[in-house]
Amino acid sequence: MRIAATADLHFSPQSYDRLREPLSHVRDEADVLVLAGDLTNYGKPEEMESLLNALVRLRIPTIAVLGNHDYESGRHEELIKMMSLEGIKILDGSSYERDGVGFAGTKGFLGGFGRGVLTAFGEPEVKAFVQASIDEAMKLERALSLLRAEKRVVIVHYAPIADTVRGEPPEISPYLGTARLAEVADRHGCNLIIHGHAHHGAPEGKTTGGIPVYNVALPILLSQTPPAVYRVFDV
Ligand SMILES: [Fe+2]
Ligand SMILES: [Fe+2]
Secondary structure (H helix, E strand, C coil): CEEEEEECCCECHHHHHHHHHHHCCHHHHCCEEEEECCCECCCCHHHHHHHHHHHHCCCCCEEEECCHHHHCCCCHHHHHHHHHHCCCEECCCEEEEECCEEEEEECCCCCECHHHCCCCCCCHHHHHHHHHHHHHHHHHHHHHHHCCCCEEEEEECCECCCHHHECECHHHHHHCEEHHHHHHHHHHCCCEEEECCCCCCCCEEECCCCCEEEECEHHHHHCCCCCCCCEEEEC
């Protein structure tokens, strides 16, 4: 299966203008399209409506997770409904199998990497924050444990490893993702992990267990030579 992946479209009619032409070829190059979150800028149904108008024209099976921007207006459930009605498969702690390939996805959360992973200690506010991070990791765990397919792809919005946020200011690295997501993937096994969110991070890295991780945030794809609007993976 050929999987075209992109993330962080932050859709606006103006920004989509330069993506329209290159994205129109995706159907010739891939069997499915993966969108790894931040589909909209402010999580407004109007934004989603315009994006969906553009996406249906691509006529390719699409699998997506939401990103933090899609939560901004508190209307994410409405967005999920709108996308489902157009046949887009939204993964939110859930899994999906297609042509022998299993996809497990969730938004993920922040919380840091390595020795910097924040732990639930002290104030209730810190504990609540850490719990949100653990909850997303557990959602991914549940999604992965439901998959029976041998080939598995994990889709998250937040970064699961520090390697693919490198290039961003180090001060904000704990806010770009959490290693808790990678730990789950390592425990259950998968062929690759796709994420976005770190717009100025690095395009690829590996988990400690050796799983390849790809950051397909649109600004990274566009900054490559030649510039691209998605990256294709063979699974
Ligand atoms: Fe983003
Ligand atoms: Fe994001």
